[in-house]
Amino acid sequence: MSDFSDKNILVLGGSRGIGAALVRRFASDGGKVAFTYAGSREAAVALAQASGAEAIRTDSADRDALTATVAGRGKLDVLVINAGALVLGDPLTLDADAIDRMIDVNVRAPYHAAVEAARQMNDNGRIIVIGSVNADRMPFAGGAAYALTKAAMQGMVRGLARDFGERGITVNSIQPGPTDSDMNPAEGPMAATMHSFMAIKRHAKPDEIAEYAAFIAGPHGAMITGSMQTIDGGFGA
Ligand SMILES: NC(=O)c1ccc[n+]([C@@H]2O[C@H](COP(=O)([O-])OP(=O)(O)OC[C@H]3O[C@@H](n4cnc5c(N)ncnc54)[C@H](OP(=O)(O)O)[C@@H]3O)[C@@H](O)[C@H]2O)c1
Numbered sequence: 358m359s360d361f362s363d364k365n366i367l368v369l370g371g372s373r374g375i376g377a378a379l380v381r382r383f384a385s386d387g388g389k390v391a392f393t394y395a396g397s398r399e400a401a402v403a404l405a406q407a408s409g410a411e412a413i414r415t416d417s418a419d420r421d422a423l424t425a426t427v428a429g430r431g432k433l434d435v436l437v438i439n440a441g442a443l444v445l446g447d448p449l450t451l452d453a454d455a456i457d458r459m460i461d462v463n464v465r466a467p468y469h470a471a472v473e474a475a476r477q478m479n480d481n482g483r484i485i486v487i488g489s490v491n492a493d494r495m496p497f498a499g500g501a502a503y504a505l506t507k508a509a510m511q512g513m514v515r516g517l518a519r520d521f522g523e524r525g526i527t528v529n530s531i532q533p534g535p536t537d538s539d540m541n542p543a544e545g546p547m548a549a550t551m552h553s554f555m556a557i558k559r560h561a562k563p564d565e566i567a568e569y570a571a572f573i574a575g576p577h578g579a580m581i582t583g584s585m586q587t588i589d590g591g592f593g594a
Pocket of ligand 1: 373415443
């Protein structure tokens with residue numbers, strides 16, 4: 358366990374899945390946690406009640422609303438950018454607007470949120486984005502645009518780590534492999550195919566991702582920056 362008491366923490370996209378595990382983890386370690394959500398109001402309210410975290414409705418695709426929410430949290434210690442969309446399919450027939458919205462949520466929002474957070478962030482703060490092992494390996498068809506968005510996070514964290522390093526602020530991407538959530542259920546139709554690419558043939562649990570985020574966000578993570586921290590059961594090996 359880490360001690361996040363007195364730490365001001367914001368999780369973008371915290372109502373479900375990996376984001377909800379992040380909220381529970383930081384809140385149970387004493388953090389002052391707020392999280393955003395877009396569509397899942399009921400889940401967000403239930404999580405806020407159970408964890409003591411504050412739920413804020415903010416669509417990451419709305420840049421002005423997003424930066425206002427980040428700025429409104431004041432001096433953050435930890436920003437976790439988890440909100441993400443997944444659009445898979447034949448690039449020749451996929452809806453171009455759906456692809457652009459995914460790019461808005463997965464690429465534009467993390468960049469603008471990270472920069473906005475850094476304006477006021479305390480020294481030795483932490484910026485963590487939830488990327489994906491698909492930034493390194495896309496072993497099936499239909500995932501080009503999603504892989505594009507997660508690969509973009511690699512460039513972002515390398516660059517921002519340089520920009521904010523003097524203040525002791527670290528910037529990292531955690532890259533999960535298949536992880537049990539609404540986006541990628543452990544019992545879903547793609548599960549067996551995904552497990553066939555893995556050394557450890559199961560989905561990760563969201564708590565296993567949150568555990569590592571807590572490590573990076575804690576005092577032992579002070580020298581980890583500009584890095585990709587992959588948790589994928591060997592999917593990318
Ligand atoms: N699950 C996996 O296998 C896996 C693997 C690698 C990477 N990832 C990445 O991990 C992150 C979380 O994935 P997950 O599996 O937990 O997905 P999920 O079960 O679909 O949950 C997504 C979360 O992000 C929020 N969100 C989505 N779009 C948003 C928006 N426009 N504005 C604000 N919040 C938004 C959702 O909130 P609302 O429902 O309230 O909108 C929800 O809380 C994503 O970045 C995903 O790409 C997942």
